[in-house]
């Protein structure tokens with residue numbers, strides 16, 4: 001898979017809203033059929049990243065290439081044309097808000113097909129039935145409205161709408177966080193099946209590591225609009241090298257079959273630590289229990305030789321520095 005050209009190539013992208021820098025130097029690739037997780041808390045920039053990929057937000061630095069098209073260079077009609085192809089599909093967290101309550105399920109699933117054009121009504125109806133069946137729904141459900149079906153079914157309808165246009169990439173923004181645990185597992189299994197059966201690549205945005213653990217091939221961790229660690233999921237979750245990733249992993253006990261050997265508490269800043277005195281440098285430093293004077297300079301992303309990159313001056317070796325941190329911040 002590593003030999004395949006990327007389907008999506010996000011290269012050193014930066015986005016600002018007014019004076020607020022919400023993404024900075026973000027690079028990420030997704031290959032055909034690959035599932036990549038993007039993890040981060042609210043405000044980490046993960047939704048902005050998704051919006052930039054579909055051209056809803058214009059980066060002020062870097063480039064986003066999808067299937068050979070420079071998305072960042074598109075505007076006006078060419079951008080509308082790119083969206084109309086449906087090659088990139090968004091699936092949102094709350095399907096009740098993203099599905100028109102007045103339309104039937106069949107009409108909702110047909111929306112993208114109508115926009116893309118080129119199909120007769122009969123062909124559209126066939127594709128709708130096929131998409132509903134693929135996501136495990138009986139096509140007879142097509143006559144109902146979103147308010148008449150369950151939350152799990154609504155998320156399946158959102159997925160059916162997305163796959164009906166035969167996309168190459170699904171961008172799923174917190175696709176299961178509004179669901180109860182059994183619906184969540186079923187939707188995660190469904191995403192895995194869609195990837196295998198359709199060869200569609202998937203980017204799954206989530207604040208919840210547990211929902212990503214069994215599904216994604218690679219994972220990228222965002223903090224403060226920067227990518228702090230990315231790589232194969234087993235390496236990143238099994239042996240995190242960035243202190244923030246380590247805190248996330250230690251705080252998600254259900255992926256603790258790969259024990260970290262550190263309780264989450266030891267990865268949070270001690271209450272009596274002196275405040276971080278620098279305005280620049282590593283964004284995580286004000287929270288990092290392992291910050292040293294060196295961290296006043298922003299760390300660059302470095303490859304660690306096992307397929308991942310980490311942006312931390314003390315990647316994976318913080319324990320060696322922890323004794324030195326007291327009194328070493330100024």
Ligand code: SF4
Nearest residue numbers: 282285288295312313
């Ligand atoms: S660079 Fe320093 S402050 Fe930033 S995460 Fe690494 S150890 Fe912590």
